[in-house]
Amino acid sequence: xxxxxxxxxxxxxxxxxxxxxxxxxxxxxxxxxxxxxxxxxxxxxxxxxxxxxxxxxxxxxxxxxxxxxxxxxxxxxxxxxxxxxxxxxxxxxxxxxxxxxxxxxxxxxxxxxxxxxxxxxxxxxxxxxxxxxxxxxxxxxxxxxxxxxxxxxxxxxxxxxxxxxxxxxxxxxxxxxxxxxxxxxxxxxxxxxxxxxxxxxxxxxxxxxxxxxxxxxxxxxxxxxxxxxxxxxxxxxxxxxxxxxxxxxxx
Numbered sequence: 001x002x003x004x005x006x007x008x009x010x011x012x013x014x015x016x017x018x019x020x021x022x023x024x025x026x027x028x029x030x031x032x033x034x035x036x037x038x039x040x041x042x043x044x045x046x047x048x049x050x051x052x053x054x055x056x057x058x059x060x061x062x063x064x065x066x067x068x069x070x071x072x073x074x075x076x077x078x079x080x081x082x083x084x085x086x087x088x089x090x091x092x093x094x095x096x097x098x099x100x101x102x103x104x105x106x107x108x109x110x111x112x113x114x115x116x117x118x119x120x121x122x123x124x125x126x127x128x129x130x131x132x133x134x135x136x137x138x139x140x141x142x143x144x145x146x147x148x149x150x151x152x153x154x155x156x157x158x159x160x161x162x163x164x165x166x167x168x169x170x171x172x173x174x175x176x177x178x179x180x181x182x183x184x185x186x187x188x189x190x191x192x193x194x195x196x197x198x199x200x201x202x203x204x205x206x207x208x209x210x211x212x213x214x215x216x217x218x219x220x221x222x223x224x225x226x227x228x229x230x231x232x233x234x235x236x237x238x239x240x241x242x243x244x245x246x247x248x249x250x251x
Contacts, residue, residue, distance in 0.1 A: 001049060020054060020248035023240055024094025024117065026085050026219065028060035029071055030185045033214035033233070037100035040237040054244055057092045059085040067103035068147030077193040078109045086115040095247070100214050100233055103147040117164050123157055125239040126210065126232040131161035133228070134136060139207045140230070141201030142168045143177050143220070144212030154212060166206050172197045177213075187207035194220040 027034030045052045069075030098120045105123050112119045158165050180193035198209045208228040211217045222229040
């Protein structure tokens, strides 16, 4: 038996019901964050052989326009780039899509509607994860791009989960959080910037801190903080695996 994808036939080595769905990763925002997500997906997968891992298609397009600039400054709308990438993934056989970029989630409803492939929503899953933490977390700090903060991407989901959100003040957001994110995207890092911003949130009452930009886990370690550091990239990886197992079980 064989499959045909993008006009190319290849032998099917296993029943899709056995190996589960194909995961599409809409990435490149930035490339290091996409690579970090895939590494976490591999590490979180319970597998003893190559063949037990998920089938994954990665579309990494670093030319996608800046999401924060589009939200705050009237910059180029990234939706056409995201839609194109999602369509490439769908054409390649992706059954579900994961997007390891928090700010891109502001544009995803229109993308998913046009493409018709289900999305594992990173921010929704992270909010569920926070609501399930024990002891309960009632206030959480957010380290994210200014676009994610201003768009309120976490606020609505967390409010529904009964968790209050603390955001950095304007100076810390600009001089520590955004400065650190830009350094990481440029291949450099100053770990003190993110640690300082996180500690300020803890001093204000944060019982946990969300690494709400996928670059943040690349520059901030959990042991830099006296409270839990919640990594949405890790949550997304585990949610994708759970989705794949559920799909496999229902096939």
